Each structure stands twice: as C-alpha cells, then as structure tokens.
Amino acid sequence: MNNKITDQRAWLLVLPATFLVVFSSLIPFIAIVNYSFQIVFNMHNHSFIGWSTFHDALTNDEFRSALGRQVLFTASVLAIEVPLGIGVALTMPRSGRAVGPVLVVLALPLLVPWNVVGLIWQIFARADIGLFGAFVNNVLHINYNYATGTFSAWFTVVLMSVWHWTSLIALLCYAGLCAIPGAFYQAARIDGASRWAMFRFIELPKLRGVLTIAILLRFVYSFKVYAEPLQVTGGGPGTSTTFMTEMLTNTAIGQFAYGKAAAYGLLYFLIILLISYVFYIVLTRVGTSEGGE
Amino acid sequence: MTVRRIGLTLFILFLLIPIYWLVVMSFKSNTEITTQLTFFPNHWTLVHYDDIFSSGKWTGSFLHSLSYVVINVAITLPLAIPAAYAFSRYDFLADKHLFFWFLTNLMAPPAVFLIPYFQLYHSIHLFDTVFAVALAHTLFNLPLAVWILEGFMSGVPREIDETAYLDGYSLPRFFIKIFIPLIGSGIGVAAFFCFMFSWIELLLANTLTSSNAMPFATMMSSAFTASGTNWGILAASGTLSIIPGILVIWFVRDRIASGFSLGRV
Numbered sequence: 001m002n003n004k005i006t007d008q009r010a011w012l013l014v015l016p017a018t019f020l021v022v023f024s025s026l027i028p029f030i031a032i033v034n035y036s037f038q039i040v041f042n043m044h045n046h047s048f049i050g051w052s053t054f055h056d057a058l059t060n061d062e063f064r065s066a067l068g069r070q071v072l073f074t075a076s077v078l079a080i081e082v083p084l085g086i087g088v089a090l091t092m093p094r095s096g097r098a099v100g101p102v103l104v105v106l107a108l109p110l111l112v113p114w115n116v117v118g119l120i121w122q123i124f125a126r127a128d129i130g131l132f133g134a135f136v137n138n139v140l141h142i143n144y145n146y147a148t149g150t151f152s153a154w155f156t157v158v159l160m161s162v163w164h165w166t167s168l169i170a171l172l173c174y175a176g177l178c179a180i181p182g183a184f185y186q187a188a189r190i191d192g193a194s195r196w197a198m199f200r201f202i203e204l205p206k207l208r209g210v211l212t213i214a215i216l217l218r219f220v221y222s223f224k225v226y227a228e229p230l231q232v233t234g235g236g237p238g239t240s241t242t243f244m245t246e247m248l249t250n251t252a253i254g255q256f257a258y259g260k261a262a263a264y265g266l267l268y269f270l271i272i273l274l275i276s277y278v279f280y281i282v283l284t285r286v287g288t289s290e291g292g293e
Numbered sequence: 294m295t296v297r298r299i300g301l302t303l304f305i306l307f308l309l310i311p312i313y314w315l316v317v318m319s320f321k322s323n324t325e326i327t328t329q330l331t332f333f334p335n336h337w338t339l340v341h342y343d344d345i346f347s348s349g350k351w352t353g354s355f356l357h358s359l360s361y362v363v364i365n366v367a368i369t370l371p372l373a374i375p376a377a378y379a380f381s382r383y384d385f386l387a388d389k390h391l392f393f394w395f396l397t398n399l400m401a402p403p404a405v406f407l408i409p410y411f412q413l414y415h416s417i418h419l420f421d422t423v424f425a426v427a428l429a430h431t432l433f434n435l436p437l438a439v440w441i442l443e444g445f446m447s448g449v450p451r452e453i454d455e456t457a458y459l460d461g462y463s464l465p466r467f468f469i470k471i472f473i474p475l476i477g478s479g480i481g482v483a484a485f486f487c488f489m490f491s492w493i494e495l496l497l498a499n500t501l502t503s504s505n506a507m508p509f510a511t512m513m514s515s516a517f518t519a520s521g522t523n524w525g526i527l528a529a530s531g532t533l534s535i536i537p538g539i540l541v542i543w544f545v546r547d548r549i550a551s552g553f554s555l556g557r558v
Contacts, residue, residue, distance in 0.1 A: 010383035014391065017376035017435060020368075024432045025398045028409035035408070084304075091301040104542050105305055108312070111538025113493045115510045116531045123318060123524065124311040131314050134330050163311065166304075224402045227495040227510075245404040249496070252407055265405030272400050 035262035053263035063264055065239070066247035067271070073243060074222045077161045081218060084162065085169025086207070090199070092174050103174075106167040118231025121160040125232070146233055150240045153233045157241050160228055165221070169214045176210035177203060212283040216276060223272050244268050312535070319528035326524045341529035351530070354512035357423055359537065361498065361508070362491040364427035369434045369487050370480065377442035378472070382451060392443075395436040403497050406432065414501055425501040426508070430494060434487040441486060445479025485545050492537060509534055 039049050057063045088106075093099055112120070127133040127145055136144040143149070146156040180203065188198045226245040229235065235242035242250075248268060252261035318326055319341055321334040329335075345351040379385070380392055410429055411420075419425040453475070457467045473480070498508040513530050516523040 004382060004384045006384040008385050010379040010385040010388075013375040013379035013383075017372040017395075017439065018391065020372055020431055020435055021395060021398060024428060024435075025401070025406075028406045028413060031409035031412070032405060088301065088304050091297040091304075100546055102301070102305070104539075104546055105308060107542050108535075108539070109308055111489055111493065111535070111542060112312075113495065113510055113534050115495050115513065116534050119513070119527060119531045120311045120315045123528065124314050129318075129326055129330070129524065131310070131330065131332075163308065167308070220400045224404075226404065245402055245496070248402070248404040249407065252404070253500075258408055261408065262405075265402070269401055269405050272402065273397060276400055 032262045032265055035258050036266050038259045049259070053259050054267070056260065057263050057267055062247060062251075063267075066242055066244050069240070069242065070223060070244045073157070073161075073225070074219060076158050077165070077222050078215065078218060080158070080162050081166045081169055082211075082215060085166045085214070086173050086211075088166065088170040089173035089177055090203075092170070094178060103171070106170055109164050109167055112164075114227035115231050117160065117164050118228040121156060121163070121228070122232045125156050148237055150237055153237060153241050156232055157229045160232065161222065161225070164228065165218060169211075169218065172210040172214040173207055176207040180206050208283070212280065215283060216279055219279060220272060220276060223275075315528050316532050319525065319532045321525065323523065323525045326528075341525040342533075344526055345529055345533065350507075351512060354507045354509045355533065357502070357506050358492065358498070358509040361423040361426040361430070361506075362488055364423060365430045365434060365491045366484050366487045368427060369431055369438050370484060373435055373438035373442055373483065374468075374473075374480070377439045377446055378468075380439065381443045381446035382454065392439075395439055397436075399433050399436045399440070401432065403429075403432065403494070407496070407500050410497065411500060420501060421503050421505045423506045426498045426506065427491075429497045429501055430491045432497075434490055437490065438483040438487055441483045442476070442479055445476050445482070449475055481545060485541060488541055489538070 036053055037048055037051070039053075092102055092106075109117070122130075124130045125133045125144075125146055127137045133144060133146075136142050144152045144155075146153045184202050185198065188202055193201070224245055225243055226249070229241050229243065230246055233241045235246050248261055248264050251257050251264060255261075317332070317334060320337050320339070321331070322336060322338050322340065325331065325335055376395075380388060406429075414420045414425040414429070419428070449472075453471065454467065457471055462470070495508075495510045499511050502508060502511070509530070513527060513534075516527045516530070
C-alpha cells in the first residue's frame, strides 16, 4: 500500500466520479445547510432565522426522544447481532456440498426489499393471520400484539432486525474465518489449546478487520432504519417505534417544516459521522494494543 | 460437531420460516388467510399472481424498479472503476480527504436529502423518471463501489501495471486488456452490491416518482385500502420482489463469501 506513485494526473481518473458526488451530494447538502438557517413558508417565501432551528432541535422533545429511541434500538440490535453473527459463522461448514446452499440461504434476507422485510414480519407476527403471533398468543398464552403493546412492538422490530441483518455479520466473519491458514489450528492443537482459547487468540484477532467493517455497516444501517419498522408498526403504538429517519420524514413531508427538517437532518448526519469515526478509531486501536497480529 | 449443526439448522429455520409463511400465503385465497391458520393452503390458488400479471400497473412498476436498478449499475461502475484505480495506485493532492468524503455519503441518511432531491430533480425535469431514482441511488452506491473495488485492486500487485507499461501498453489499453479481466470478480461483487442496495431502497425511489415511474414497493402500498387489506396480493407481490435477489445470489454464489468481505480479508 505504501508503494504508491505520486502523480497529480490521477485526479483525471477520479474527476468523473467526483462530479457525480458533487451533483448528488454536495449541491443538495448546500441546500440543506441553507434551509437549516431559515424558516420556509414555501419555495418563494422564506426568511433567515439563524441558529434557532438548531437550538430548537437540541431542546425539542420530538428530536431528543427519537434520538433516544434510535440509540436504544441500535444498541440492542448490535448487542444481539454481533455475537450471534460470529456464532453462526463458527457453525458454518467450510467445505463440502452444504456450503453453497447455506451461503445462499444466509444471503437471502439481505436481498429482500426493505418494505417487504416489514411485510414478511407484519404477516408473520400478527395474532390473527400470522404464524408467530398466533403461536405466542394461543400456544404460549402470552399476550402479544405489536399494534397495541409497546413491548410487543419493540420485540417485533428488534427480532425483525436480527432476522434481516445477522447474516451480514455472519457472512463477513465466515469470509474472515476461511482466510485463516490451517497451520494455525494445527499449531494450537499441538499446544493443547482449548476451543475457547483457539477462538480468543487465533480466530478473534484474525476477524478484527472484517468485524470492524461489519460493526460499522450495522451501526450505520441500523441508525438509518426506516421502511421495515414503518411497515410493521407504523412507528407506534404512539411514537414508541418512531426512529430518526421516520421522525425526519414526518417533519419534512408531513409538516412541510423544511427549515426544521434540514437542521434535524444535519444534526442526524453529524451524529452518524461522529459515532462512526469513534467506532472506527476504537475498533482499530483495540486490536493492535492487544498485539493480535 | 452435532451441537454446531443443530445451532446452524435452528438459525436457518429462523430465516426461512417467515419467508415460507409469505410464500404460502400468496397461494391462499383471501378468505382462507383471514379465517384460518393453515400451514398448507387448503385450496391452492394463483388468483393473486393472475391479478398482478394481468394488471399493467403492477407489471409496469416491476419493470420501473428493474430499470432504475440496471441504469444505476450502468452509471456507477464506469465512474467507480477509474476512481478506485486512482485511489489504489496513486498519491495525489487531497486523495485521503476525497476518499473520506466519498465514504461519508455511504453513511448519509437518505432522508436528509429528500427535500433538495425533490427540488433538484424537478428543476432538471427528471422527476418521475427512472433516471431520477438511478441517479439518486448513486449517492450511496458510488462510494460503496469505489470502496469495494479499491479493496480488490489493492490486492493486485502493482508490478503487473509496471510491466505492462514497460511493454508499451497505454493506460486505456492496459485497463481493457489486462486489468479489468484481473479484477473481474471484484467488479462482479461491486455490481452485486449496487444491484442489492438499489433494489431494496425505498425512501428515495418513492419520493422521486409519482405515477409514470412508480416503483414496485410503492405499488405494493396500494393493497392497503380503506375497505381492508388485500393480504393475498401483498403476499404475492412480496414473493415476486424476492425473486430478482435470488437470481442475483445464484449467479454470484461461488464468490459470495469473499464478496461480502469486500475484498478485505
């Protein structure tokens, strides 16, 4: 990686891509920054109001409670999906005829459109027409209805996320595990290492790179979650499963409060960037300080 | 060994049973869906699929979704390949900053861009066309493709480039004759991810279209009406929406493991 040649003509190669990013990201971004300082009545009538939209966002209950729910959701799904994904990766066959079908089945939930993921869980978890909902209510005799119970709604939304995304972590870790040379395991076996010791001192350090990507991607995507919970719970009961994107969409399209939505959006984006950055630094540091590689 | 196998089997069942429920529901009549819980349909029916395939609105929306996905891949890859090559091979002014800036767009929540996109695509008269959605999806697909391809390209020793240049290859000729075939699997993986993220995205696709380029997902919400929900047609359309994904996975099944690691193991 460090034997790169310095050549400014390389800019010509990145120029087309840069133009597209300017078009699809920078220009809209400038528009958002512009709106965030204004109160917008309509496209021809808006006035500058300075920092008050940001002040509003930071003190506003709508924004803060959505952010709180978002953090709780992301923390829950990461806490379940990361260990489960590593576990699934460890159980996957490394060779033989089963490999292909197992990989295809695991990848399947990732390629289901997000609203259809919501639809699948909507009809699976309903008490009247859903297999899971009927099972919990009629066989386990637990009162479960995601449309009326806050706990039921959260349980459904988190379980759905586990169904949807654990495979991503499992597939990444599986690729990492497959890249470990067999000699490492043989050496460990000769030393009489336990299964746990093998995992802790051989597999986990080797997984650091892919786990960093996996956790970052899962953090970012869970923080942007929208269509799946919306389809199942509609953000309810009340606002109990209304997460950041839905709150933002409601503000922008439902209330036409462009200035407020722009300020919310900017803060939302900054929070994601900041946490991603911290994650990245921590995850890459942790591995090296333990001398994993 | 058996504990492992049981664990994996349970997880696979957990993944498959909800999908099974969706698929099997699509073959039941609406009365059967709402009145009884059956693990197999009492009477198999294709009426919901018939409703979908006989309606121009449904088939049209499916084609809209497929077209913006394909156009998106066709725009993204030709721009991402040279950019990824530059990032993997050269040091140039502000290269790290540029790369980071590209990646921040992968993290950007699309909801933030809703209003400016709406206005932008209106002002260039692309609103309600598949091109608007295809261009909008490059917001996250272009940085993703650059990132994946850069990973794969960095795995190719740069001695190969140098030898080719010494042999008198020009950059474009080297690219087409030698380099592209070498990173073929990386391009396949990048195309797979662009397809996937464009196919499953809903918010931008929904916002940037109305009737002329309505995506499949938006069409699906028409099954929820004031007089009740047409569960059968929802289940059938949901089943159909999974099929392109299955086909794409089938094509890349041999590379899926290395593909998901984005060439960075």
